[in-house]
Amino acid sequence: MELLGIITPVLAICVICLVFLLGRKKSRKGERLPPGPTPLPILGNLMQLNLKNIPESLCKLAQEYGPVYTVYFGLKPTVVLHGYEAVKEALIDQGGEFLGRGTFPIISDAQNGHGTWAATQACALTRNQTCKQTGSQRGKLLIHRPALSPLSCTSKGILFSNGETWKEMRRFSLMTLRNFGMGKRTIEEKIREEAQWLVEELRKTKAHPVDPSFIFSSAACNVICSILFRERFEYHDEKFLFLMNLLNANFRQINSPWIQIYNLWPKLMKHLPGEHKSFLKRAKAIKHFILQKVKEHQESLDQSNPQDYIDCFLIKMEQEKQNPTSEFHLENLAVCGSNLFAGGTETTMYTLRYSVLLLMRHPEVQAKVHEEIDRVIGHNQSPSMQDKMKMPYTEAVLHEIQRYSKLFPYSVPHAVIQDTKFRQYIIPKGTTVFPLLSSVLYDSKEFPNPEKFDPGHFLDESGRFRKTDYFVPFSLGKRVCIGEGLARMELFLLLTTILQNFSLKPLVEPKELKTQPVICKIVSIPPPFKLCFIPR
Structure with missing residues (x-):
């Protein structure tokens, strides 16, 4: 019984990881998202962020992964834009494609x-x-x-x-x-x-x-x-x-x-x-x-x-x-x-x-x-x-x-309104985008x-x-x-x-x-x- 008590949560974790990896593999079919830190099941990259100062954490990740990279907040990927060139290229040069508003459930539910x-x-x-x-x-x-x-x-x-x-x-x-x-x-x-x-x-x-x-x-x-x-x-x-x-x-x-x-x-x-x-x-x-x-x-x-x-x-x-x-x-x-x-x-x-x-x-x-x-x-x-x-x-x-x-370190979240080619990457329609304004300021x-x-x-x-x-x-x-x-x-x-x-x-x-x-x-x-x- 004691062994069963140990095996059960281990099996549960394995199943969660397997479902996560299969879902991630399926969602990435045809996609070429920017690189980024490897996410954990369910939590994504939350454990790699200082939740008291998220913008600072995102700036540090840019030093490792470059001005355009992907992080996962929970199960959802978010593309981060660091520095003036990346932010300008997205919001001005390709502004029509980055025109959407990223999901913000608490505000959506407050309004609707x-x-x-x-x-x-x-x-x-x-x-x-x-x-x-x-x-x-x-x-x-x-x-x-x-x-x-x-x-x-x-x-x-x-x-x-x-x-x-x-x-x-x-x-x-x-x-x-x-x-x-x-x-x-x-x-x-x-x-x-x-x-x-x-x-x-x-x-x-x-x-x-x-x-x-x-x-x-x-x-x-x-x-x-x-x-x-x-x-x-x-x-x-x-x-x-x-x-x-x-x-x-x-x-x-x-x-x-x-x-x-x-x-x-x-x-x-x-x-x-x-x-x-x-x-x-x-x-x-x-x-x-x-x-x-x-x-x-x-x-x-x-x-x-x-x-x-x-x-x-x-x-x-x-x-x-x-x-x-x-x-x-x-x-x-x-x-x-x-x-x-x-x-x-x-x-x-x-x-x-x-x-x-x-x-x-x-x-x-x-x-x-x-x-x-x-x-x-x-x-x-x-x-x-x-x-x-x-x-x-x-x-x-x-x-x-x-x-x-x-005051607003990374703007209100944006989103791409269609599958978007940005530099050498493909960002799927609806993906949330964080323009890191603090990196420009x-x-x-x-x-x-x-x-x-x-x-x-x-x-x-x-x-x-x-x-x-x-x-x-x-x-x-x-x-x-x-x-x-x-x-x-x-x-x-x-x-x-x-x-x-x-x-x-x-x-x-x-x-x-x-x-x-x-x-x-x-x-x-x-x-x-x-x-x-x-x-x-």
Whole structure:
């Protein structure tokens, strides 16, 4: 019996290995994937990666296997692209083939897993609507969307969608954001106004130590809220606090072991308890909030005078109501709104956190930025985008902050949309691809001493701002971040307004401040800290 107890697990392991090897052999028929470390059954190459700093592990593997190689996350192969040449060749030179979005099960289930609920909500919004719109009169829209239920399994929205859904949603969203001067205020004016509210909130700290995360997040969220549904919240509004907690918790949890395990084995994990359940509930709550705002807009929409993103989307829905295959329906609006809402809030907040942390760590840089602000803008007017061209040093500092912090070390996963010949390899349709952006941002040939924070990386010998193709924090190609322009504007206006009004004082000696991320996986999370905002 004792011998049988030993033989049984050994046989089980052998069977698992045999099934794995046969399946791998079958899947590789006709394929010529790039080389890489030998994967283990079920686990793939997880044991060869530092799960606390996956990007660093991927960079080390590139030293052994070259700029294009394959790793297995569980049973699924992922092609890693290391260095500017490989990333550019894929995302720009062969951008049409690398256009797909890689699988991200927790996000797909967050967006589509509650499809019945979302469809019910969407139908509830339209059930009692009456179309009274004639000419430029105000009225309610009857949105004809018979295809809402049942929902297809195709991902919705902008960030994680593919095919026609992605093309239509991205094209519409870009056009809407670019043309957002149609209302009474432009996007820049909204950001400048929010920057002043931010300053007032910082003054309330009275130079006492404070963690700036919530204040920064609130400012960024209000900018997005004004674009999505022309509304801003007081920083201590209860509904606003609830939303901030939802966004912050999910953004941080995206790096957690629970989410990583869910992404590897979603069919198993969705039936088990764990933190992933909380993630899905919070995502559902954010979608519900967006749909409630949509309902309010439906009741007050003036088609002749759209005021925000939701208005524009609802008008497009009405224009295409006779098209049964239209991508403009309430489910897509809810997911697009959630994508913009979450992405535009937390990424800006973390970039601002890195900004003040790095400026405290390097007081000489902070002093030079203060000097340029005082000389170009002064103290009697608020910063504007017109000032940017006259401030090369500040522009270099902003770029260096984004380069050094590498907020998204390997972009959101891509995928090839067809069997693709890349260099001497054949990558099968649907294979996930990781463009390792950190390997471009830390390229030692383009940025001498890349591990060092140095605004000189973006200045020429004459002190003028220097552009470089290696600046890729927003990725490259057709899948480049849709909010890049907005993010650049926010970062410049919010940070220069803060520095125009305050000096940043750390609670310890500058050299004691740690700037390396505490978590570096999908997102690089900066270490916690407090500081004093000293009025100037």
